[in-house]
Amino acid sequence: MTAKQKRKIARIVTGTLNTLFKVFVGFLFLFPFYWMAITSVKPYLETLQFPPTLWPKNFTWSGYQTVFRELNIWMYIKNTIIVTGSVMVIQIFVDVPAAYAFARWKFKGSGILWLLVMAAFMVPGQLTFIAIYFMFADWGILNSLLPQILPSGASAFAIFLLRQNFKQIPEELIESARLDNASEWKIMWRLMIPMSKATVVTTLLFSFIGHWNAYFWPLVMTRDEKLKPITLAIERLKDMERGLDYTVIMAGNIILVLPVVVLFLLFSKKIIQAMAYRGMK
Amino acid sequence: MGKIVLKNICKNFGEVKVLENLDLTIEDGTFTVLVGSSGCGKTTLLRIIAGIGPATSGEIYLNDEEISDVAPGRRNIAMVFQNYAIYPNMTVKGNIEFGLKNNHVPKAERERLISEIAESVGLTELLKRKPSALSGGQRQRVALARAMVKKPEVFLMDEPLSNLDAKLRIQMRSELIELHKRLKTTFVYVTHDQVEAMSMADKIVLMEKGVIQQQGSPEEIYRNPSNVFTAQFIGTPAMNILKLPNGCHMGFRPEKALMSETAPYENCAYRTQGQVLTREMLGSETLYKVMVAHVDGSSQPVMVKMTEETIAEDRSVRIAVPEKDLYFFDREEARIRKEEKPGQYEECLRCLREVRT
Ligand SMILES: Nc1ncnc2c1ncn2[C@@H]1O[C@H](COP(=O)(O)OP(=O)(O)OP(=O)(O)O)[C@@H](O)[C@H]1O
Ligand SMILES: [Mg+2]
Numbered sequence: 340m341t342a343k344q345k346r347k348i349a350r351i352v353t354g355t356l357n358t359l360f361k362v363f364v365g366f367l368f369l370f371p372f373y374w375m376a377i378t379s380v381k382p383y384l385e386t387l388q389f390p391p392t393l394w395p396k397n398f399t400w401s402g403y404q405t406v407f408r409e410l411n412i413w414m415y416i417k418n419t420i421i422v423t424g425s426v427m428v429i430q431i432f433v434d435v436p437a438a439y440a441f442a443r444w445k446f447k448g449s450g451i452l453w454l455l456v457m458a459a460f461m462v463p464g465q466l467t468f469i470a471i472y473f474m475f476a477d478w479g480i481l482n483s484l485l486p487q488i489l490p491s492g493a494s495a496f497a498i499f500l501l502r503q504n505f506k507q508i509p510e511e512l513i514e515s516a517r518l519d520n521a522s523e524w525k526i527m528w529r530l531m532i533p534m535s536k537a538t539v540v541t542t543l544l545f546s547f548i549g550h551w552n553a554y555f556w557p558l559v560m561t562r563d564e565k566l567k568p569i570t571l572a573i574e575r576l577k578d579m580e581r582g583l584d585y586t587v588i589m590a591g592n593i594i595l596v597l598p599v600v601v602l603f604l605l606f607s608k609k610i611i612q613a614m615a616y617r618g619m620k
Numbered sequence: 621m622g623k624i625v626l627k628n629i630c631k632n633f634g635e636v637k638v639l640e641n642l643d644l645t646i647e648d649g650t651f652t653v654l655v656g657s658s659g660c661g662k663t664t665l666l667r668i669i670a671g672i673g674p675a676t677s678g679e680i681y682l683n684d685e686e687i688s689d690v691a692p693g694r695r696n697i698a699m700v701f702q703n704y705a706i707y708p709n710m711t712v713k714g715n716i717e718f719g720l721k722n723n724h725v726p727k728a729e730r731e732r733l734i735s736e737i738a739e740s741v742g743l744t745e746l747l748k749r750k751p752s753a754l755s756g757g758q759r760q761r762v763a764l765a766r767a768m769v770k771k772p773e774v775f776l777m778d779e780p781l782s783n784l785d786a787k788l789r790i791q792m793r794s795e796l797i798e799l800h801k802r803l804k805t806t807f808v809y810v811t812h813d814q815v816e817a818m819s820m821a822d823k824i825v826l827m828e829k830g831v832i833q834q835q836g837s838p839e840e841i842y843r844n845p846s847n848v849f850t851a852q853f854i855g856t857p858a859m860n861i862l863k864l865p866n867g868c869h870m871g872f873r874p875e876k877a878l879m880s881e882t883a884p885y886e887n888c889a890y891r892t893q894g895q896v897l898t899r900e901m902l903g904s905e906t907l908y909k910v911m912v913a914h915v916d917g918s919s920q921p922v923m924v925k926m927t928e929e930t931i932a933e934d935r936s937v938r939i940a941v942p943e944k945d946l947y948f949f950d951r952e953e954a955r956i957r958k959e960e961k962p963g964q965y966e967e968c969l970r971c972l973r974e975v976r977t
Contacts, residue, residue, distance in 0.1 A: 456750075504793035514672040519719035520693025529718075533709035 372600075379403070379589035382618040386585040399516075400591030406576065422487045422568060423550040427543055429492040435541070438501030439527050443513065460495030468559050475560070485548065486560040487568070491550060497542035504538040505531055537612040545608055548599050569595055604619070621683050622773035623648040623805035624669060629678035638664050639830045642678070644775075647823075651800050651807045655817040656827035657852075660696055662810040663702070665827075669808065670699045673725070682773065693722065698767035699776040704759050706751045712738075713747040718764050719954070723770070734935045738767045764882040775805045780973070781816070793820060814854050818842070825958075826850055826879035850925045857907065859947070860922040862914055864971045868956065868964070869949040876945035879908065881931060885940035890972050896935050897921065909924075912939055915972060 348522040378386055379402050381395040390576070401453065406412060441453055475486045507530065516526045532539055554570045561567050603610075631639040639660045646652050654662045667673030669680060671692035680688050687695050690841035707715050713734060720730045738744045741761045751759060756788075760780060767775060780796075781789045791938045797820055800807050811817055817824050818838045825835045834841060835837040845859075852858040852873055861871045870890070878885055885891050901907075906929035912919035914920045924939065931937060948956040948968040958965045 349799070354624055507704070509705065511701045511703060512707060514667075514670075514692070515699075515701060515705040515707070516718070517692045518670060519770075520691075520722040521718065522722075525722065530707060530709065551794055 342433055353608065356595040357498070372596075373598075375589050375592055378585050379593050381586060382463075382583055383586050399574040399586070402584075402586035403594075404582075405587045406594065408589050410572050411574070412569070412572065412589075414565065415567060415572040418484060418566060419551060419570070422484055425484075425488045426491045427546055428548050429488070430497060430546055431539075431543070433493045434501060435452045435527060435532060435539075438498045438505055439523075439531055441498065442502045442505035454591065456495050456498055460499065464490070464556055466554070481560075482566075484566055487553070487557050487566075490556070494546060495594075497546065500538055500542050502537065504535040508534055537609045540606055544602060544610065547602065552595070553598055565590055621648055623681075623683055624774060624806065624808070625681040625684075626669070627679045627681070628663075629665075629668060629675045629680070631661070631668065631673075632676045637676070637830070639668075642830070642832060644825065644832060644835075646806060646808060648806055649823045651802050651819035651820060652823045652825060653815060653817040653826060654808065654825050655814060656808045656812065656833075657853075658812055660827045661830040662812070662827060662908040663778055664830075665810065666699065666778050666810055666885065667737055669774070670697055670776055671695055672699075684872075687928060696770075696772050697774045697776060698772035699779045700763045700767050700778065702778045702780070704763040704780075705764050706759055708751050710751075712748065712751070712754070712762050712765075713750050714752070715762055716769050719766065719770050733769050737765045738841070739908060741765045741768070743954050756783055756785075757792070760784065760792065768799075768803075772805065774808065777807065777809045779811055780809075782811075782813075789816075792872050796820065815856070818854065824854075827854060827855075846955045848949050849950075850948060851955075857923045857925070861918065861949075862920055862922070863975065864948075864968055865916050865965060866971055867951045868968050868969065868971075869953065870972070871949065872941040872945055874907070875905075876941060877922070877924045877939045878924060878942075879924050879931070879937050881909070881935060881937055881940060883940075887942065888940035889943035889946055890941040892939050894922075894937055894939055895935050896937060899929065899931075901929060910937060910939060926932040 363534075377393070378394050380398050380400065381392070381397045382397050382401070385392060403485060441449065471490055472481075472486070475481055475489075480486060480506075512530060512534075513526055516530055521529070552570060553568065554574070557566075557568045557571055561571070573588075573595050576588050576591045624643060624644075626644040629639055629642040629644075631788060632638070633934070644665075654665065656662055668675045671687070675688070679686055682697070691759050696833070707718065710718065716734050716737060717730055720733065724794065724973065734747070735744070738747055741764055743761055743765055744757070746754065746758060751762065754762065757963060760783070763780070777796075779938070781792050784792060788881075793816065796809075798808075809820060821838050823835060824838055824841050826833045826841065828849055833853075834846045836844075838854075841850060841854050846892055848861055848871070852861065855873055855875075857874050858971050859871045859873050860877075864870050872890070878888065892912045892914065894910040896907045899906060899908055905925050905927055908924045908926065908931065909921055910924055911919050911921050922939070948965060951963065956964045956968060
């Protein structure tokens with residue numbers, strides 16, 4: 340066998356292994372989604388069958404019908420949308436200026452403040468929720484969506500990510516803008532954000548996913564059914580009187596994750612951009 | 621109007637003192653070139669004038685009005701950065717328009733100004749492009765247009781041509797000179813290239829280690845340097861500097877030295893003999909490196925520039941310099957001028973004569 344042939348074989352073998360590995364990893368991640376999707380359209384009895392069917396023998400939309408019939412699903416979706424939307428809007432207005440200040444301004448105590456932000460990043464909500472709950476009770480706002488919104492008004496993670504990005508932007512651009520008589524506000528919105536588009540979109544997307552899927556925080560912050568988000572509603576599908584009906588539960592879950600998956604597919608390119616190192620042009 | 625006066629400017633970066641007690645006056649309408657080697661504080665000085673890197677202490681006046689505390693955007697000063705600093709997210713037009721918008725110039729007026737400026741720097745066809753789709757020279761024009769459109773009283777330019785290739789650089793150089801003639805505004809231009817400084821400046825300000833070594837017209841700096849540093853900085857190749865037995869220094873420019881294999885050069889103040897080491901053909905001129913027997917008995921290499929190339933390598937030659945082309949510097953490397961310090965001057969001349977006899 341010549342050296343050339345050997346190299347060719349080696350290339351084919353590594354190429355095949357590479358592809359196989361990707362397929363395997365992809366399978367690991369995608370299979371649960373697939374399972375969820377097909378289960379949601381199987382009739383009840385087929386979900387209990389053993390061995391399970393990999394493709395539903397009989398299609399049914401009854402799971403979805405049950406979800407819409409038994410839950411006031413639009414109310415929950417509305418709550419989730421309001422909470423998630425408000426959090427994202429507030430975060431933009433809090434995180435971007437904070438990140439800009441941390442990246443570009445030397446002010447007294449900036450080091451300590453930065454440490455505090457990072458520390459807040461590491462303290463889990465499970466540690467603070469009782470104190471926060473009582474604080475909100477004091478303020479008398481438990482009877483609104485605010486307890487779900489306010490604590491997420493600033494995201495240390497987003498501030499961190501944005502700051503790293505802002506730091507990469509050449510100083511001269513900002514100085515140039517100052518010479519062009521631009522206010523700090525203008526510099527932020529017309530220069531920093533457009534130049535960090537990928538990072539901004541990514542942090543917003545993470546924030547969206549985090550709050551759309553939030554479970555623990557609304558669970559401990561809400562008493563009133565009217566204020567609960569869709570995650571808690573889907574959870575309730577489990578303990579209805581009809582027992583564990585996987586068709587219904589999975590239909591609910593599909594409704595829950597569908598917006599997240601769609602958004603992720605739309606923005607996946609931006610996310611990869613934000614995570615990979617980019618040189619400035 | 622755009623006269624700048626700097627008084628007693630100091631600038632420290634932490635412990636490092638970059639500028640110390642610097643005084644400088646830049647006259648209205650001049651093309652002033654700040655020149656000096658890398659790291660000598662040129663950019664720092666420009667940033668102080670622009671207001672984006674304030675001085676540690678000292679005062680700046682623009683037309684006799686103190687502006688030390690005025691925000692950069694309100695000084696009526698425009699700056700072109702070394703790397704252009706064009707906003708990558710905006711089109712060419714957006715870049716030019718940004719400053720106007722911030723100054724609340726009405727839309728119609730903006731459009732008029734932009735098309736006027738774009739026309740004058742040749743960007744009309746490119747107004748809709750993004751900076752990433754421009755060549756280096758085109759970006760440079762955008763940076764210029766962005767500065768020009770604000771009609772500033774002072775233009776600051778930090779090595780604006782250093783990223784361009786040689787040909788484009790020469791072209792842009794003459795365009796800038798023309799621009800200055802047309803606008804009649806004050807230009808402060810930074811470069812570390814002495815040829816650029818000589819060819820563009822009305823006035824050269826030569827800096828070294830944060831200290832102004834000499835300022836004056838290019839001619840004056842070339843013909844009448846006040847110290848060894850200036851003498852060696854301006855002119856290529858640099859002035860030959862040789863030590864004298866009394867501790868002072870003697871200098872002459874390579875293009876002023878006379879050299880031949882036979883001529884006795886009897887009327888020249890400095891005469892010596894040497895041997896040609898290398899010969900470099902530069903086109904219209906030839907550059908010789910010659911090892912000469914110096915007055916203190918040592919052998920030293922000197923450069924000689926001639927228009928003919930009749931002398932071959934390894935040949936023994938005579939070299940001479942007339943008195944009018946000789947420069948003397950004292951032990952501190954400051955110039956000894958005949959009219960200021962005749963005593964010292966004569967002493968140096970005598971050193972040369974003694975050895976010759
Ligand atoms: N932000 C800073 N912190 C500390 N030192 C600095 C800072 N900026 C500049 N310096 C120092 O100040 C000195 C002058 O810098 P400056 O940028 O003015 O030089 P320059 O004359 O423009 O040089 P070049 O021709 O290379 O651009 C340098 O020694 C540099 O190291
Ligand atoms: Mg510089």
